Every structure is written in C-alpha cells, then in structure tokens.
Amino acid sequence: MAHYRASDSKREHFRRYLEKTGVVDSLTSGRTLIFILQPSPSRFVKQHLGAVDLTSADTEALKQEVSNLREKCSRLEEENKDLKARLQQYEPASEGGGTAN
Known part of the structure; x- marks a missing residue:
C-alpha cells in the first residue's frame, strides 16, 4: 500500500x-x-x-511490398533449409556436443 x-x-x-x-x-x-x-x-x-497522411495508393503499395517481402523471406527460409540438409550430407556429424545455432 x-x-x-x-x-x-x-x-x-x-x-x-x-x-x-x-x-x-x-x-x-x-x-x-x-x-x-x-x-x-x-x-x-x-x-x-x-x-504522415498516406493515400490509399501509398497504403496499397506498402501492403504489396510487405506481401512480396514475406514471400521472399519464405523462399529464402526454404532455400536455407535445403542447403543445410545438403551440407549435412557432406559433413560428418560433430561428435561431443553438436553445433551451436
């Protein structure tokens, strides 16, 4: 109190x-x-x-840019996952603790 x-x-x-x-x-x-x-x-x-007073055209352009960037991010995440999997084929698994991510 x-x-x-x-x-x-x-x-x-x-x-x-x-x-x-x-x-x-x-x-x-x-x-x-x-x-x-x-x-x-x-x-x-x-x-x-x-x-800032945005027009509807500005708002739509920003929404489209966000959508494009989300798609690009998703593609890059998939590519990253694929490349990590391919890399694991050529590198032996580390012994005694693994890798830090």
Missing part, C-alpha cells in the same frame, strides 16, 4: 510542476484553438505535429 501512495504523491508533484510552469495552461489554450479554428482536430494534429 505504501508503494501506491508514493506513486500518487509523485503524480501529484508532477501535476503541480506542470501547472506551475504553465504547461497545463499552454496545452489547454492550444487544444481550445484547435477546436475553434479547425473543423477536424485530427487533421490539425497531422499537419502540425508531423503525422
């Missing part, structure tokens, strides 16, 4: 610090301006805080 109270105390101290330094007032004023000036607050945040 003491840990819980210490956490509340730290939270309260931080809240007072934010109020004292004017951060709370600045955030409140900024939020009010967003709602007054912008019909879409989310658009304002995206435009002014660096969020």
Whole structure:
C-alpha cells in the first residue's frame, strides 16, 4: 500500500510542476484553438505535429511490398533449409556436443 501512495504523491508533484510552469495552461489554450479554428482536430494534429497522411495508393503499395517481402523471406527460409540438409550430407556429424545455432 505504501508503494501506491508514493506513486500518487509523485503524480501529484508532477501535476503541480506542470501547472506551475504553465504547461497545463499552454496545452489547454492550444487544444481550445484547435477546436475553434479547425473543423477536424485530427487533421490539425497531422499537419502540425508531423503525422504522415498516406493515400490509399501509398497504403496499397506498402501492403504489396510487405506481401512480396514475406514471400521472399519464405523462399529464402526454404532455400536455407535445403542447403543445410545438403551440407549435412557432406559433413560428418560433430561428435561431443553438436553445433551451436
């Protein structure tokens, strides 16, 4: 229970610090301006805080790239498995512990 109270105390101290330094007032004023000036607050945040606004074409291109990379990864994993199996035919099994992977 003491840990819980210490956490509340730290939270309260931080809240007072934010109020004292004017951060709370600045955030409140900024939020009010967003709602007054912008019909879409989310658009304002995206435009002014660096969020990227992807088009559906961008999204589709990225989905296709992910799909292609997954297929390539799968092919490479299969090739790796095949090459390891072929390598085992030419190398004798190690005695006394095996190999570390």
